[in-house]
Amino acid sequence: MAVEATAFEYAMGLFSVLIGLAVVDVATSFHRLARMHQSIKWDPLTLIVALYTLCTAIYMWFDLWGIRHFAAARRFPIYIGLVAQFFVLYLAAAASLPDEANPTTNLRTYYDGNRRYFWTLQTVFQAGYTAFGYYLFVAANPTEGNDFNQAQPWIATALLAMMSAPTFVSAALVFLRSRASHYVGVGILFALMVLHYAQAQIG
Numbered sequence: 001m002a003v004e005a006t007a008f009e010y011a012m013g014l015f016s017v018l019i020g021l022a023v024v025d026v027a028t029s030f031h032r033l034a035r036m037h038q039s040i041k042w043d044p045l046t047l048i049v050a051l052y053t054l055c056t057a058i059y060m061w062f063d064l065w066g067i068r069h070f071a072a073a074r075r076f077p078i079y080i081g082l083v084a085q086f087f088v089l090y091l092a093a094a095a096s097l098p099d100e101a102n103p104t105t106n107l108r109t110y111y112d113g114n115r116r117y118f119w120t121l122q123t124v125f126q127a128g129y130t131a132f133g134y135y136l137f138v139a140a141n142p143t144e145g146n147d148f149n150q151a152q153p154w155i156a157t158a159l160l161a162m163m164s165a166p167t168f169v170s171a172a173l174v175f176l177r178s179r180a181s182h183y184v185g186v187g188i189l190f191a192l193m194v195l196h197y198a199q200a201q202i203g
Helices: 002-035 044-066 076-096 107-139 153-175 179-197
Strands: none
Touching (some): 002 044, 044 107, 076 107
16 A cells, blocks of 8 residues: 555645646735736636636646556556647646736637637547546446445546546637637536536545
8 A cells, every 4th residue: 555655646746736836826926917907808717717727726626636556657658648648638728728818818709709718628638527426437446445436326427527527618618709608518518517516525
């Protein structure tokens, strides 16, 4: 057990950096906007989307704890795939808010011009997340102690359906232009997040 814990902690190092960069990028961009709050043209939708991206980075930290005993996650092909996933998540976080703020910054205009790129990144991330979740479920076995349970396939099916739903919602938002549809879509994503992670805990 001690050897596995050490291996997991070592593997977590690069994941921690990428998740931390995603959180820092959102926080830094918001700080620059807040410093010029009187001249910035704010947009609630842009801020809600940035908040969703921040929450995504945080819930990935929780998910990493769930695979702490899963040896396959520490093998190079899976590990490099997870690194690629977190890299895409960082790109999405970096795209959620403008990198620079100035008196002419208009967040609504920024979102309208950036939405296809942002939601494409989210779709790629969510699709990869679903694929890894499916792999972990199929490869799950009691000796590795992961949190997936093949003995209850209906639970696994419901979990995989919930994991897949954000991919389809994100993909739809790539093409939908109506701001109302984007509010609804992001609301669905938050609802799915709450359903999935309301009982999550570390330890």
